[in-house]
Amino acid sequence: xxxxxxxxxxxxIYTQLTQQIIEGIASGQLKSGESLPSVxxxxxxxxxxxxxxxxxxxxxxxxxxxRIIPKSGAVVTGPNDLGVTNAQIQQVERMxxxxxxxxxxxxxxxxxxxxxxxxxxxxxx
Amino acid sequence: xxxxxxxxxxxxIYTQLTQQIIEGIASGQLKSGESLPSVxxxxxxxxxxxxxxxxxxxxxxxxxxxRIIPKSGAVVTGPNDLGVTNAQIQQVERMxxxxxxxxxxxxxxxxxxxxxxxxxxxxxx
DNA sequence: GATTTGTTATAATATATATATAACAGAATG
DNA sequence: CATTCTGTTATATATATATTATAACAAATC
Numbered sequence: 001x002x003x004x005x006x007x008x009x010x011x012x013i014y015t016q017l018t019q020q021i022i023e024g025i026a027s028g029q030l031k032s033g034e035s036l037p038s039v040x041x042x043x044x045x046x047x048x049x050x051x052x053x054x055x056x057x058x059x060x061x062x063x064x065x066x067r068i069i070p071k072s073g074a075v076v077t078g079p080n081d082l083g084v085t086n087a088q089i090q091q092v093e094r095m096x097x098x099x100x101x102x103x104x105x106x107x108x109x110x111x112x113x114x115x116x117x118x119x120x121x122x123x124x125x
Numbered sequence: 126x127x128x129x130x131x132x133x134x135x136x137x138i139y140t141q142l143t144q145q146i147i148e149g150i151a152s153g154q155l156k157s158g159e160s161l162p163s164v165x166x167x168x169x170x171x172x173x174x175x176x177x178x179x180x181x182x183x184x185x186x187x188x189x190x191x192r193i194i195p196k197s198g199a200v201v202t203g204p205n206d207l208g209v210t211n212a213q214i215q216q217v218e219r220m221x222x223x224x225x226x227x228x229x230x231x232x233x234x235x236x237x238x239x240x241x242x243x244x245x246x247x248x249x250x
Numbered sequence: 251g252a253t254t255t256g257t258t259a260t261a262a263t264a265t266a267t268a269t270a271t272a273a274c275a276g277a278a279t280g
Numbered sequence: 281c282a283t284t285c286t287g288t289t290a291t292a293t294a295t296a297t298a299t300t301a302t303a304a305c306a307a308a309t310c
Contacts, residue, residue: 012266012268014268019226022223026227026230038285039287040287041285048269049270050287052267054287054288055268057287064231065230068287069286070277070286070287070288071275071276071287071288072276072278072286073285079230079231080231084231084232085231088231089241092224092228092238093244093245095224096245097144098220099217100245100249101148101151102147102151102217102220103217104151105147105150106204106217107204107208108217110243113242114239117238117242119218120221120222137297137299138298163255163256174299175256175301176298176300177298177299180298182256194256195256196309197254197255197308198308
């Protein structure tokens with residue numbers, strides 16, 4: 001895969017995996033219906049422990065982005081056709097709040113923040 | 126102060142403090158030049174340890190949002206008059222990236238994300 | 251001069267992170 | 281159908297992080 005972990009980072013490995021897989025889905029590198037590598041295979045590929053990958057997969061499942069089929073594998077479950085749930089919006093908002101606050105305090109304006117969002121959307125699409 | 130910590134949260138207490146103080150600065154509840162409570166006073170107020178507050182203050186100082194005057198106290202140092210540094214922009218971008226990615230994957234569009242940012246800016250100003 | 255301040259140090263405890271093995275039972279595959 | 285692969289579960293260990301508890305120090309404040 002396209003995953004690249006930084007063992008030295010202060011971000012836990014399983015979080016790095018979760019975020020990068022989400023970015024992979026957002027950017028279309030991982031398409032809906034596509035299978036993820038087995039936890040053992042990906043762990044061996046990255047040189048990390050099986051349980052670390054497993055933890056990431058379960059985090060992704062909790063977020064509703066993949067489906068884990070017991071004793072079988074994990075499959076990407078793209079954007080829900082039924083639309084975005086309130087819980088998902090609130091989750092994004094909860095993550096976004098401290099980012100916007102920090103941006104404002106360091107002196108970024110509304111336009112600057114909007115511009116950053118646009119740039120990231122472009123990078124992730 | 127206006128701080129409210131959740132001891133049960135998965136977010137570390139010192140991070141909760143850091144984020145809420147940043148929000149306080151962003152919203153003008155804490156103004157530039159204003160003094161923060163002493164680490165001991167705030168710790169007693171919140172029912173947490175002095176070192177937990179101290180850790181938060183140093184995190185804020187590292188971000189350039191307060192200035193710690195040794196053996197004296199901590200003072201809010203509003204938005205830098207010299208403008209936003211590249212490091213600060215990159216920091217915000219690094220925080221923003223996984224949020225935008227998650228938003229996109231759950232089905233939010235560019236407009237939805239922009240709208241969320243606008244809403245948060247409004248709430249924090 | 252007494253109090254308050256951030257600083258530093260040490261220690262203890264709890265939780266989180268990551269790894270290492272191992273075994274199990276269902277799924278997939280030949 | 282037997283082998284292999286899968287996620288699951290369990291146990292154990294090591295390290296890092298988070299939090300609290302005390303204590304002492306020296307500079308700033310009152």
